[in-house]
Amino acid sequence: MEPSDDEKYAAFEEKVKKTIYIDNLSPLVTKTVLENAIKQFGGVNDVQFIPNYFTSSNTCAALVQMQSAKQAEEIIQEMGDSPLMILGMPRPVRALKAQAEMFEDRPKQHKRKIVCRWMDPTHPNFELAKKIKDLTKKHAAETQFMIEQELAKEEKLHDQQSETLKTNYKKYELIDGAQADGNVKRLAAQYGTVLNDY
Amino acid sequence: MSTLEEENATVSGDIEFRWGRKGRVGKKNPNIQYYESFTYDGVDYFLYDSVYLWSGDQYLPHIGKVIKIYETPRLKKMVKVVWYLRPTEVQKWLKGDHHLNNELLLASGEGNGLSNFNPLETICGKCNVVCQSKDERNPKVSMEELKLSDFVFYQTFDVETCRLSEKFPDKIAGVEVGHFFNPKTKGNHGVIRKSNSSSMCDTDNSSTIVSGVPASSSCENHHSMKSKFQEFEVGNKKSIEADSQSIMLKKRPKLLQEFEVDTKKSIEADSQSIMLKKRPKLDTSVWFKKLPWEDRIQKAHEVGSLVLLENLYHSFTSSEVEEIVLDAFNIKVNAKMIQWSAYSSPHNGQALVIFNSKDEADYAIFELKTRCLVIGAARVVVGSRPSLKEPGNHNTSKYFGHITIDAIKRKLTVEMKNAVSTSHHSQPNTIAFEMAMEWWAQQKMWELCRDALYKKQAEEIAKLKGRLKGSGKK
Numbered sequence: 001m002e003p004s005d006d007e008k009y010a011a012f013e014e015k016v017k018k019t020i021y022i023d024n025l026s027p028l029v030t031k032t033v034l035e036n037a038i039k040q041f042g043g044v045n046d047v048q049f050i051p052n053y054f055t056s057s058n059t060c061a062a063l064v065q066m067q068s069a070k071q072a073e074e075i076i077q078e079m080g081d082s083p084l085m086i087l088g089m090p091r092p093v094r095a096l097k098a099q100a101e102m103f104e105d106r107p108k109q110h111k112r113k114i115v116c117r118w119m120d121p122t123h124p125n126f127e128l129a130k131k132i133k134d135l136t137k138k139h140a141a142e143t144q145f146m147i148e149q150e151l152a153k154e155e156k157l158h159d160q161q162s163e164t165l166k167t168n169y170k171k172y173e174l175i176d177g178a179q180a181d182g183n184v185k186r187l188a189a190q191y192g193t194v195l196n197d198y
Numbered sequence: 199m200s201t202l203e204e205e206n207a208t209v210s211g212d213i214e215f216r217w218g219r220k221g222r223v224g225k226k227n228p229n230i231q232y233y234e235s236f237t238y239d240g241v242d243y244f245l246y247d248s249v250y251l252w253s254g255d256q257y258l259p260h261i262g263k264v265i266k267i268y269e270t271p272r273l274k275k276m277v278k279v280v281w282y283l284r285p286t287e288v289q290k291w292l293k294g295d296h297h298l299n300n301e302l303l304l305a306s307g308e309g310n311g312l313s314n315f316n317p318l319e320t321i322c323g324k325c326n327v328v329c330q331s332k333d334e335r336n337p338k339v340s341m342e343e344l345k346l347s348d349f350v351f352y353q354t355f356d357v358e359t360c361r362l363s364e365k366f367p368d369k370i371a372g373v374e375v376g377h378f379f380n381p382k383t384k385g386n387h388g389v390i391r392k393s394n395s396s397s398m399c400d401t402d403n404s405s406t407i408v409s410g411v412p413a414s415s416s417c418e419n420h421h422s423m424k425s426k427f428q429e430f431e432v433g434n435k436k437s438i439e440a441d442s443q444s445i446m447l448k449k450r451p452k453l454l455q456e457f458e459v460d461t462k463k464s465i466e467a468d469s470q471s472i473m474l475k476k477r478p479k480l481d482t483s484v485w486f487k488k489l490p491w492e493d494r495i496q497k498a499h500e501v502g503s504l505v506l507l508e509n510l511y512h513s514f515t516s517s518e519v520e521e522i523v524l525d526a527f528n529i530k531v532n533a534k535m536i537q538w539s540a541y542s543s544p545h546n547g548q549a550l551v552i553f554n555s556k557d558e559a560d561y562a563i564f565e566l567k568t569r570c571l572v573i574g575a576a577r578v579v580v581g582s583r584p585s586l587k588e589p590g591n592h593n594t595s596k597y598f599g600h601i602t603i604d605a606i607k608r609k610l611t612v613e614m615k616n617a618v619s620t621s622h623h624s625q626p627n628t629i630a631f632e633m634a635m636e637w638w639a640q641q642k643m644w645e646l647c648r649d650a651l652y653k654k655q656a657e658e659i660a661k662l663k664g665r666l667k668g669s670g671k672k
Contacts, residue, residue, distance in 0.1 A: 023540055024641070026600055050537045053495065053550065053584070058598075061539045083634035088600025090633035094540070094641060101512045101538035101547075108515055116522055116579075119570040128666045129570040132578040135662060136509040136546060139655045143543050146651060150644050151598075157640055158598035161633050168629065 008107040012100070017069040018045070019098035020076060023061035029087050037086045038064050041078065042071040050102060058151075063098055072097075090161070213239045213319075215275075221245075221267075229271035236267060236275075241324060243267075246377045248327040248349075251279065251320045257554055258284075258530075261302060261325050261349065265313070265373045275318035280371045280378075281305045282327060283355050286529075289557070291360040299528045300349045302327065304378060306363075306370050307356035313371045327351065329380050333366050336379035491534055494552060499584075502556035505563060506584035509577050510547035512538060519549045526571055529558055545655055550584065559583075576663045 025034070031047050038044050045065040052060065066072045076095045083092030100106060119129055178184050188195045218235030235244045243249065245267060250259040262279030269275050283305055285297035305312045328339050328347035344350070353362050354370075366375050498504040510519065519533040536548040553559040565571075566581035573579060 021540070050539055051492065052539070053536065083631065083638065085630070085634065090630040091598070091600060091637045092634045096540065099538060101535075104537055106515050108518065114514075114518060114522060114573065116526055116571060116573045118526065119572050121569065123570075125666055126570060128662065129572060129578045132576065132659075132662050132666070133509070133570065133580050135658060136578070136580050139543060139658075140508060140546060142651060142655070143541075143546075146644075146647065147541060153640060153644075154598040157636060161636065165629065165633075 012107050016098050016100050018072050019063050019065045020072050021063055021096045021098045021102055022093050024094045025060040026087050027060050033087055041075045043067040231269050233267045248325045249321045250323040250325050252322045276315050277318050278315050280313045302349045302351040303353050303355040304351050305357050306354040307358040309358045311357040337382050339380055498552040503553040503559040505551045505559050506582050507549045508546055508580040510549055512547040527562055544652055576666045
């Protein structure tokens with residue numbers, strides 16, 4: 001017996017509650033990687049990536065379905081408290097509650113009638129309708145601009161952190177190197193200080 | 199239209215085939231045996247039936263009327279069909295005439311495109327085509343028959359002069375025009391025919407004819423639906439032979455059930471309703487499982503038939519978008535709602551629509567530009583050609599935030615490299631943690647920025663909407 005539309009939709013809503021939306025993922029993350037990463041929190045039912053056709057952002061997003069809604073909520077909480085990094089450091093991923101519109105195939109929501117009509121240029125409200133269209137385009141451009149700005153900032157932060165990390169590493173290497181070839185000992189002897197630890 | 203090529207020459211042993219009534223032998227070549235009917239995969243076909251034919255790489259099947267059925271001396275089964283043309287196929291010569299969604303044009307005249315000889319195996323189903331011509335030789339159809347029909351036609355398209363006409367000549371392709379009109383009813387009430395078969399079919403095929411009052415029409419519908427299921431089977435198997443690339447229908451079981459529900463609805467539906475039309479009964483585009491969306495979108499983008507629709511309601515499903523396009527443009531398309539992600543604007547629902555050709559896409563975009571398609575109270579749809587991300591750059595696009603130290607990398611052993619799945623929870627006393635915090639801070643800041651932007655946009659939209667509604671619109 002085919003389930004009714006309402007039943008189908010109710011089942012779908014249940015599914016949505018159990019699902020986590022994760023983004024800020026690297027494009028190199030595969031289904032297995034993601035599954036393994038989340039497995040430590042609880043049982044994973046399904047992982048689905050959300051395709052990204054044209055926003056210029058290069059992070060990926062996915063929908064991870066857990067076994068219960070409670071688990072999903074807990075994980076979202078945890079990921080909000082301490083950063084989880086997948087496949088690389090240090091950028092943490094972000095977890096949010098999934099929403100119906102994120103899913104690829106949704107059942108229709110009970111007999112909704114969609115009325116659409118054409119408006120000719122002769123219609124009195126045509127100018128207004130045109131304005132709405134233009135507004136939509138403007139908003140889309142604004143959103144796009146913001147994404148680009150965000151991307152630029154991300155790049156900056158990445159480069160900045162890269163630099164910091166490199167110099168830090170160099171510093172440690174230097175110290176290590178100095179200790180390894182005995183320079184530290186000689187310097188200590190020279191200055192008459194006592195070395196701790198070594 | 200060229201002769202349909204069949205990839206594999208013979209009917210596979212799987213599909214049941216039986217000749218029906220024999221006709222005459224060929225006049226010039228007595229080794230050719232004509233027939234008046236045959237059974238193919240459980241469906242009975244008769245001379246002058248309207249059928250679907252599939253040509254492997256076409257998006258939609260062709261529709262034709264069988265006017266000759268014969269077997270060659272080499273035992274090849276052939277049919278001669280006169281084509282029903284879809285208005286989109288001859289758009290060049292129609293110059294903007296408006297055509298109904300399920301309207302066809304009967305080919306007439308002489309020359310290329312009137313008819314073709316095809317292997318019988320390209321037939322993939324029966325089609326219910328009803329003639330609505332006012333010609334006095336054409337029996338009128340009842341409302342029930344009209345509702346049950348797949349297609350209608352009332353005009354001819356002369357393939358020689360490339361002109362439409364409502365006049366029907368006496369003969370088309372050497373066949374009396376009477377065979378193209380609706381079959382003459384035999385005085386039975388509520389005879390609901392499934393095809394334009396000639397009167398010869400009465401005795402042979404019990405499933406198509408029911409005599410009696412429309413009260414029994416519901417059980418008749420059941421019958422006709424059953425045969426239609428079988429037609430799907432035919433189409434299904436044809437696909438295996440026809441093209442090594444076309445993939446088996448996965449959605450079939452669902453389709454059968456959908457179809458049942460659809461038919462019932464269309465009978466009860468009010469023909470005057472301005473609401474969204476239900477999908478046409480024989481949804482031929484779902485017969486064959488298609489390539490995954492990624493590939494289709496790329497292909498369509500290259501061809502130029504990909505259109506981005508914006509300002510839809512977020513809660514639309516892909517099929518609702520397809521219905522809207524069907525309703526607004528009378529074009530069957532494939533659509534996909536863009537999945538909402540954290541970067542999507544809550545005001546702007548978007549969908550990618552694949553049209554059947556670049557011309558259709560151009561037409562749609564043009565219409566959306568010059569006129570206004572309004573959905574619901576005040577959503578005006580915006581159409582445009584999207585600029586897609588390049589495919590395949592997927593792995594090489596720079597992802598910011600994963601930093602490695604080259605020196606350490608060099609020391610990685612082979613085992614370490616092969617290790618799968620690295621995920622890491624940072625402890626507060628590491629550099630990684632601090633850096634993660636920096637990323638978080640940035641994320642948060644952008645979230646706030648986005649919220650502020652969307653709020654502002656919402657206000658702007660509400661203002662315009664209010665003006666639209668206030669000036670007396672529904």
